[in-house]
Amino acid sequence: MNRRLSAAITAGVILAVILAIYIGGTFLPESALRADFSQKGLPPSASHIFGTDFLGRDMFTRTVKGLSISLVIGAAASVISAFIALAVGVTAAMGRGWVDHAVNWFIDVFMSVPHTVLIILISVALARGVKGMLVGVAVTHWVGLARIIRGEVMQIRGRQYIAASRRFGKSPLWIARKHILPHMVPQFFVGLILLFPHAIMHESGLTFLGFGLPPEQPAIGIILSESMKYISGGAVWLAFFPGLSLVVLVLLIDKLGNTIRYLLEPREAQL
Amino acid sequence: MLLEAKNLVFGYERGKNTLDGVSLAIEAGERVALVGPSGCGKSTLARILAGQLRPASGAATLDGKPLPLRGFCPVQLIYQHPEKAINPRWKLGKTLTEAWSPGDEFLSELGIEKAWLGRYPAELSGGELQRFCIARALAPQTRFIIADEISTMLDVITQAQIWELLLRVADERGLGLLAITHSRALAERVCARVAEFGDLR
Numbered sequence: 061m062n063r064r065l066s067a068a069i070t071a072g073v074i075l076a077v078i079l080a081i082y083i084g085g086t087f088l089p090e091s092a093l094r095a096d097f098s099q100k101g102l103p104p105s106a107s108h109i110f111g112t113d114f115l116g117r118d119m120f121t122r123t124v125k126g127l128s129i130s131l132v133i134g135a136a137a138s139v140i141s142a143f144i145a146l147a148v149g150v151t152a153a154m155g156r157g158w159v160d161h162a163v164n165w166f167i168d169v170f171m172s173v174p175h176t177v178l179i180i181l182i183s184v185a186l187a188r189g190v191k192g193m194l195v196g197v198a199v200t201h202w203v204g205l206a207r208i209i210r211g212e213v214m215q216i217r218g219r220q221y222i223a224a225s226r227r228f229g230k231s232p233l234w235i236a237r238k239h240i241l242p243h244m245v246p247q248f249f250v251g252l253i254l255l256f257p258h259a260i261m262h263e264s265g266l267t268f269l270g271f272g273l274p275p276e277q278p279a280i281g282i283i284l285s286e287s288m289k290y291i292s293g294g295a296v297w298l299a300f301f302p303g304l305s306l307v308v309l310v311l312l313i314d315k316l317g318n319t320i321r322y323l324l325e326p327r328e329a330q331l
Numbered sequence: 332m333l334l335e336a337k338n339l340v341f342g343y344e345r346g347k348n349t350l351d352g353v354s355l356a357i358e359a360g361e362r363v364a365l366v367g368p369s370g371c372g373k374s375t376l377a378r379i380l381a382g383q384l385r386p387a388s389g390a391a392t393l394d395g396k397p398l399p400l401r402g403f404c405p406v407q408l409i410y411q412h413p414e415k416a417i418n419p420r421w422k423l424g425k426t427l428t429e430a431w432s433p434g435d436e437f438l439s440e441l442g443i444e445k446a447w448l449g450r451y452p453a454e455l456s457g458g459e460l461q462r463f464c465i466a467r468a469l470a471p472q473t474r475f476i477i478a479d480e481i482s483t484m485l486d487v488i489t490q491a492q493i494w495e496l497l498l499r500v501a502d503e504r505g506l507g508l509l510a511i512t513h514s515r516a517l518a519e520r521v522c523a524r525v526a527e528f529g530d531l532r
Binding site: 219220221223224225226227228229230239242243 | 381382383401402403404407408410412415416417418420429430467470
């Protein structure tokens, strides 16, 4: 089995796991999360592998549900972010000198403000909830990718085949579409996927702090902040398993991003 | 047709001119070689003559008119490194037809095999790629070819083949040719007139 094939299999397996979490969480019957006081506060066992909480709800079910909410918000936010990054990066690189300067200055200003503070402000301004969270994460995460795309476009713009194309009478728009944008595809997709874990972490962090999703939604952030009250009583499983699942999911997506980069650009990325 | 450089002045840095009052004229059907040491400004002159760079003063003209800024440029430049002058993400068939669509006969004349058209640049050798660069530059509207060290990176047999086929097409169509090279032997073999870069002032 060569490295390319094994990378493709890795990517496939990770995608399947992510899809399973999404489908499992989204199509979960309402009854699965119903409180059952006879099962209250049970440690992990064969019937409840992540244990149960103080209302007798199965923690595994809640974790899957929470992760699927995180996935949806993370996916939406990183797709929006990546498209902003593409637009800003290409504009900066293709525009005149002052456009580039203005965009760079704006990116610097953006980067100088801590993400978390900015997301809190935006989320609160939009009355929290899914909308506030989504917009907050989406409009703060494009900066790094925009820089990368700008640099990449500038590099490609100076190539000899672009100069030759211009002398063949091709218009700047044609050159941007046919020569430059196809070169951005790997950067764009890998950047998008690598934004994903960031977005999920910020979503959970903010929800944990109470600026994100409302308490009735079993997001991972909510589960973790609720569990804080019971940890001192010895119910460590309430925080440990959901927290671990979040970390594992984030690492899986990160691995997926790097694997896809390897598949798209085998020369530049080492696995 | 006459390709002329008149009193070209150009510098990449302020106050440091790479070209300082350079003049050169090439007529249609004429072959001129340009020799000179590394870094003296031969390639800069080539880029100005092909309309890629604008001189600080002086002008590059074709029949007395400035080179067109838009549309196909009748002065085409062929580079030293074919692998840099070809988009690595395009199959060669696409690269070949970017400027015009050469016929099968023309391709076989240039020694381009049909099978290469479906491949990517990384799958061909430098000499094979250079044939594509030459074919691409030899569109029907082309009047002048500037060959900037086009054979330096190739082995001697390929060098001979590349020049043989370029000269044949240039003769058939009466194209003007400016060959930039380090090699005096090549310059004298290929061209009727050899211009020393230092004497162009």
